[in-house]
Amino acid sequence: MKNKRFSVVVWLLLAALLLPAADLLAQRGRIYRGAPRVHSYHYYSPRPYAINRPFVSVQFGGIPYRYQYGHFYRPFGAGFSIVMPPIGIRIGTLPPGYRRVMVGPSPYYYYNGTYYRGLPDQQYEVVAPPLGATVDALPPGARVAVIDGEKYYEYRGTYYREEITPDNELEYVVVGTDGVLNTVGDEEDVINEPVEDSVQAPAGPQMGDRFETLPAGAKAVVIRGEKLYASPSGLYYKEVIEGNKVYYEVVGK
Secondary structure, three states: OHHHHHHHHHHHHHHHHHHHHHHHHHHHHHHOOOOOOOOOOOOOOOOOEOOOOOOEEEEEOOEEEEEEOOEEEEEEOOEEEEEOOOOOOEEOOOOOOOEEEEEOOEEEEEEOOEEEEEOOOOOEEEEOOOOOOEEOOOOOOOEEEEEOOEEEEEEOOEEEEEEEOOOOOEEEEEEEEOOEOOOOOOOEEEEEEEOOOOOOOOOOOOOOOEEOOOOOOOEEEEEOOEEEEEOOOOOEEEEEEEOOEEEEEEEEO
């Protein structure tokens, strides 16, 4: 009888010791079951923040820039702010995901709206966007600009014109730099919406209907050498320019 009582007391003591430990482990486990974080890479409005990952210090024009994975930072307040790199600054390694761009016989390197050229000492110098350069994607944040009835894309003073290759692929050619585009007229109508942003069109569009924006999720496609936009609902839209405005007309299903 005494042995049974002793066993019960021992089990109660063990339970009292193990329960807090189990609860602590459960609490620790909950710390790691949070929702995953999604990181996007784009230019932020000027604000100070710390740089935690490895970076490279680059002195230019008396300013201690920092370079990290294709982005440049300069001192701002108590921290640093992401900025467009100044023309002439040099780095030792191109950022991951860069594109090689040929302009005539000269190679350039392109990443996120910035062009580089190679130097004999194996460094890369930031240069002004070369006229005639062709890229297969616009820099994030590029905006539509209609000038003299023609549509262009503008990003930080550089103008791109959309073209369709013989293989029915879209590409973009630099046709203006430093905010200058050689056209007959001077009026420009910039549509203040990011290129990839769109707003859901009214329900039930019919053939010939025109809208100022594409439906959400519409994707650019090339059919028989012509660029159209395919919506998730199966409708096809075509760009129509009237004056200095861009409209999207329903042309098929």
